[in-house]
Amino acid sequence: MPDAPGRDDRWVGVGVGAVITRGEQVLLLQRANVHGAGTWSTPGGHVEFGESLEDAAVREARETGLHVTNPRLVGITNDVMEAEGAHYVTVWFACDAPEGAARVAASYEMSDVGWFSWRDLPEALFAPFRNFLDEHRSKHARSLDPAPRIDTERLVVRRYEWTDARAFFGAIDGSRAFLRPWLPWVDDHVSVDRATHMISRSRAGWERRSDFAVGIFDRATGELLGGSGLHNPNWDVRSFEVGYWMRADVEGRGIMTEAVGALTRMAFEVLGATRVEARMHPENERSQGVPRRLGFTREAQLRRSVLIASPEPRDQVVWSLVKGDDGIADLPAVRYGA
Numbered sequence: 001m002p003d004a005p006g007r008d009d010r011w012v013g014v015g016v017g018a019v020i021t022r023g024e025q026v027l028l029l030q031r032a033n034v035h036g037a038g039t040w041s042t043p044g045g046h047v048e049f050g051e052s053l054e055d056a057a058v059r060e061a062r063e064t065g066l067h068v069t070n071p072r073l074v075g076i077t078n079d080v081m082e083a084e085g086a087h088y089v090t091v092w093f094a095c096d097a098p099e100g101a102a103r104v105a106a107s108y109e110m111s112d113v114g115w116f117s118w119r120d121l122p123e124a125l126f127a128p129f130r131n132f133l134d135e136h137r138s139k140h141a142r143s144l145d146p147a148p149r150i151d152t153e154r155l156v157v158r159r160y161e162w163t164d165a166r167a168f169f170g171a172i173d174g175s176r177a178f179l180r181p182w183l184p185w186v187d188d189h190v191s192v193d194r195a196t197h198m199i200s201r202s203r204a205g206w207e208r209r210s211d212f213a214v215g216i217f218d219r220a221t222g223e224l225l226g227g228s229g230l231h232n233p234n235w236d237v238r239s240f241e242v243g244y245w246m247r248a249d250v251e252g253r254g255i256m257t258e259a260v261g262a263l264t265r266m267a268f269e270v271l272g273a274t275r276v277e278a279r280m281h282p283e284n285e286r287s288q289g290v291p292r293r294l295g296f297t298r299e300a301q302l303r304r305s306v307l308i309a310s311p312e313p314r315d316q317v318v319w320s321l322v323k324g325d326d327g328i329a330d331l332p333a334v335r336y337g338a
């Protein structure tokens, strides 16, 4: 019998993926003789008629010759592979296979197999596995909450509240000449209203986890001394850029070193940072003093790379502290609050 007019004979399949890890590495195989041939993915394939999803994941994973057990649901992706005319819903399971060597056991479907560091995956990834990684990474990133308040010996470093607008405007207004050479935004702050607007933007940045501006307050008096923040997060790399400014009258007391040190410790401890960097004009000696005292490395001068407080692009120096650096242990002691 002919199909009813307009009926679409394409179909959506159900697949499974088995994510098997050992330490920092994940087991991948290179697909052959199937769609996505040549690309790398975890073991996986179709669900067979009547089979449970877990059994399908374990069966597919055993095609690598490993003894695979304990499938746990970790994600679902909707994988439309337009170019190949394929559409699968893939259900992903983490599975255990702590021992044994993986091999090309079902050679009609795979051409190679190997363990890869999560940080150094092959270029050509099977589209559903790429979708899984994208979802997994952003879900993980979204689940990370920076500490909204950090107490140090002398300071409280915290997210701005609406009530900070007047103090914020006062701090900027009293230090314009001091801040202007280095900060492009100083003269945007012409009123308390503008400061309120800044606070609104900064709170939205926290909500979206795209920018984490903080005020630096004297722990004893509650006075606003300056500002800082973790900016430009790259959640895949887990890197952040720290920025800072202070009132002219509180310079030279080690306040910024303490505040930036606390934020940097929080980035490594709470956000799982791989890298925290600070960027500034090469002539901004006092600004470079902050990362220098905290054990950062001066790693580059990027020539004519930014348009900050100057009509012409100018140079920027980059200081960084990365996971594994000795300096992390010496960052100031902190207490996290809500």
Ligand SMILES: CC(C)(COP(=O)(O)OP(=O)(O)OC[C@H]1O[C@@H](n2cnc3c(N)ncnc32)[C@H](O)[C@@H]1OP(=O)(O)O)[C@@H](O)C(=O)NCCC(=O)NCCS
Residues within 6 Å of the ligand: 178, 179, 182, 183, 244, 245, 246, 247, 250, 251, 252, 253, 254, 255, 256, 257, 258, 279, 280, 281, 284, 286, 287, 289, 290
């Ligand atoms: C950049 C800026 C925050 C640096 O301020 P700072 O006072 O030099 O930095 P700190 O608060 O960490 O203080 C360090 C100074 O205090 C001294 N100090 C005193 N007590 C200290 C303590 N307990 N711990 C550490 N340092 C202490 C240090 O010796 C150092 O002084 P020195 O450089 O003369 O040796 C400030 O100059 C500023 O806001 N500038 C304008 C805005 C700006 O440039 N922002 C950066 C843009 S990239």
